[in-house]
Amino acid sequence: MTAAPGLLPSEFADLERFAEPWCLATEGERWAQRHASSIEEMREFYEAMFPRVDAALVYCDGFSLDDLPDDARNLMYLVFSFVMVSFPVEVWNAPRIPDVGDANLERVASPFI
């Protein structure tokens, strides 16, 4: 009896609980999710990801970036979310950048989605 497939490759099943909130294709979505999360939630995600990021990138290195299977693509999105939460966790100890008010800077182009 096989388990229902998750969003991530099976060897990253240990991260599957983070897939639904954090496998987000665009920077805009990841920015919104960061600001909708508590610092505790982001720290838990960050600490689970940190020891697995290199393995995730090694796994995705096995494919051409133009031709990633969906589960590997989701894994890249998870790494991108790790990047997004790295600032709240490592620098600000909060979801928001201090002294930013309502300023915004929209990312309008990325070479990989």
Add this chain to the structure above:
Amino acid sequence: MARFPKPAEGSWTEHYPELGTGLVSYADSIAPEFFELEREAIFKRAWLHVGRVEQLPRNGSYFTREIAVARTSVVIVRDGDEIRAFHNICRHRGNKLVWQDFPREETSGTARQFTCKYHGWRYGLDGACAFVQQEGEFFDLDKADYGLVPVHCDVWAGFIFVNLDHNSDPANRQPLREFLGPMITAIEDFPFDQLTARYGFRAEVPANWKVFMDALQEQYHAPIVHRSQRPESFDAHAAGFEAPHYQIDGPHRMFNSPGIRPWELPEDQIKASEQLLRGGLFGPWDPPDFYEATQIAGMRPGGHERVGVALFEIWPSFGIQLWERGWYHTYQHWPTSYDTHIFECNQYFAPARNAHELAAQEMTAVSFKEFALQDDNLIASVQLTMGSGGLTEFPLCDQEVLCRHLHKTAQEWVSVYQAS
């Protein structure tokens, strides 16, 4: 004691005696009347950067630019080997020619010809009027007289520029390369055409275009504004900032920053995720294969061997920043009123060949936004109070020499225009 040698005159500011050392007037950034003059004096006279040739990969590729400060929309199109620009307006009754769904928004695509949505007039990629609906209903209409209004357009180092000056005799109009001058053209061999992976950013900023430019062309603020992004061991006030080199050439200016080499720092002085992903504000740690080609002399006009970045501000409001590790970014400020503008920034890397390289670039792009938002909001606060209580003149130090030059140049161009 100064960290880097200053010019013989004792300061960068005094090296350019025409700048003076007195208080600098910022009346040019708070008065709607001055902004109305800037529209004509600056933005309809200078060459304006609008995009890169990679945005026009094939015959019929086009993009539009909304140039609010000049109250016009321009369509830029590839017609075979030529890159052409036109006012984005139908010759019949002035309808906007090229747009998709939302007429205020910029658009891009590929076309064999342009068709007006109102009465179906059509234009070729060369701007010629190719078709008039029910032509016989018109009175003495010769299609040859109704081509799209051309906008002077030229390309330098793959950057597309337009010039909206219709008033001066074309024979007197300054060619693009001459406008740019030797300090800027000295960077044209930088491999821009190999750094094609673009991360683009856009913001609507509640500040005069020059007020934000000031923040980007001095690093005197960096140890203070961005202090919480530096390792705790770093003493912001003691460090201060000095640039090894500033240079001015006509209306353009540049500076080198010594930069930081995170890959050389001890681990406790770098963000853990930067160490892990080998990328951060200063870019991906690993340079591209063609790294040697990025080390052009033009990025070190002062001859300093160690240079973190070289920021070239091309008048009026287009910046190209070359990074030591072999990538670059651009800034542009499009004024929309005396106290608002659109800020565009692009980061350009060699296309990522694998997931590790892509992750390093993502770290760079995210880091940029974390820093830029701190500047962005601070600039809003500067604009709010500037000019209140009649305070419009300010002391600028030697590390703020490029700010002094920007405001002086804006005031000069407006004065020249008023005198003409």
